[in-house]
Amino acid sequence: MAESAGDLTTDTAALLASEEHEVSIVGRSPWYLAWRRLPRNYGALLTLLVFLFIVICCSIAPVYARHIAHTGPNAIHADEQVRVSGKLTPVVSGGAVYNAKTNTFEVRRVHYLGPTWWHANGRFVLGADSLGRDVAVRLLYGGVNSLKIGIGSALICTLLAVLLALLAGSYGGWIDWIVSRFFDLIWAFPVFLLAIALGSALQINGFHHFGINIEPGSLWIPTLVISYVLIPYVGRPVRGQIMSLREKEFVEAAIGQGAHPLRIMFSELLPNVASTILVLFTLIIANNIITEAGLSFLGAGVRLPDPSWGNMIASGQDQIQSAPWLTLAPGIAIVLTVLALNVFGDGLRDALDPRSKVRLEH
């Protein structure tokens, strides 16, 4: 190493600083710093709680459906009556009504049961849809599907992208060339159109190649499609960071000591990009939930009658005049979830950034 006067090692810097302030400087990992900083960021903390609350609500969907709403996500109650504040109210009224006097059918304006909040003992808390299904129950079950797809695809996508980026970054050469061209190729498509294309191509017969069997209508289709089209969005930044890390002395030292490429990949490079990956992972979940909603809205994601926040909006939009809650409830659920993840991801990025301005008092 060059012995110039400006080259202070960390130890000398720490020594100088401790002489000046008469306190010793302790080396701290970014994880520790983040752990100390994050609780000071009330916004990020609050949104994390909101997200966890949504996850918990969705995960108790079956309990809620059985013991509170007494129905299932696909159970139809169109010709039933519910006691709201002690008054019997039809779930769906209007439409073609038989008139006994004139012996004819009259077409009346269709009226759906609106949100009962808590006046019907937990039934139809958020109202009923056009088939008389309980919107609150569907919202929770739809949330399960949306979260499953959002988190699952984020996991698969991040895993694949990081693996590819590590391979490209540590081997370089033709492996890097192939991985980069693969990223370029997916990058060349409008993400959402490619997702729709793949989604609808897979919905026809499912996927039955290479020993993998996925039936049409399976939740795996949107999950895999979304994780596939977003690979370069995670892979490119991670690869770039690995490329610049490869030039650093500690990697050179590891190579010089004869470390195996796998060791360099997993114990030298990976820990140094871990914080980037974690932040990207959080933001990618948010992005995937929106993408899934869009796909299901167009019919290339979760297929009816299985609920998802996206297809609930799609089937509710025609009744927005008479039953706005059908569109508003799932939309607000999406916005809350995605907003929570975005704010938390931002907070996480600030907390993990060693240059961040967040002060740490002792």
Add this chain to the structure above:
Amino acid sequence: MLAFVIRRLIGMVAVLFGVSVLVYIVFILIPGGDPAERMAGKNPLPANVANIRHQWGFDKPFYVQYVRMMEKAGNGVVPGKHGEFDVLRSFDTRQDVVREIKKGIPATMSLCIGAAIIWLFLGIVVGVISAVNAGKALDRVITTLALIGVSMPVFWLGIVMRYFLAEKPAHPLFPDGEYVPLTQDPVQWAYHLVLPWFCLAVLFIGFYGRVLRSNMLDAMNEDYVRTAKSKGLSPGRVLRKHVLRNSLIPLVTLFGLDFAAVLGGGAILTETVFDLKGVGWYAAQSVGSLDLPPIMGVTLYGAFFIVVFSALVDFVYAWLDPRIRPT
């Protein structure tokens, strides 16, 4: 510079070829099964299926099918051969896919150019205001609004906007959907497009504002900004000539690719929600019936725009920022 341009153009052609192969794989190989059986309807006669299979070329080896598909897509673009089996046709409606895409271009262009102007302008305004007021209450409010904008699904925003601004009020502020061609009545054209423009722009305004804000905050800590300040330039001049100019360069890449994506049918959700019969709307119509050729055509069309625009962006970038100009 010329060598760079030529190399970039060769790369562009290579990516386009890769794109077409991938599209072919997605649409012909992944679904598996026999498209002829799907097209012949329920309980088809075997002779009928064989006939369709032969006419549409499903019995040919895959490379012949690939070449035929590209040939058909090409025939649709140039005038001349437009016979029954010369152009790319929908399996369902048997319409010429390329002709239908062409029909959608004016609506898509109107939507995208207007929205792009709005999002670029407002994105820069939002970014500058929040960077200048960084840490203050105004910055917090704007940052929160930008985050909400980024977190809203565009189709939901569109439905809600339509409902509250065009459908529900007794005297609606805006007309509800319906595209009026520019050549017919420019005022009505713009009036009918205001809602879709803003709906499409909201996401990008939030995103660009955030990117610009963080770029500007980084630039404000640079040495050349301190030099500019210390030589006595007015704060406004430092902001315009030094901070903003350098912070805007990364937005060029973003804008080029985003604009290409929405132009190439990426605004599919906005077009669907507002019943704008554009390119994306055409693709969305075929999703329900899982009719693949229109989706295939629009995907190719969109990828074409992105590939061409990303090459353009690289040229503009090299021209704007001499540091990255390759030799």
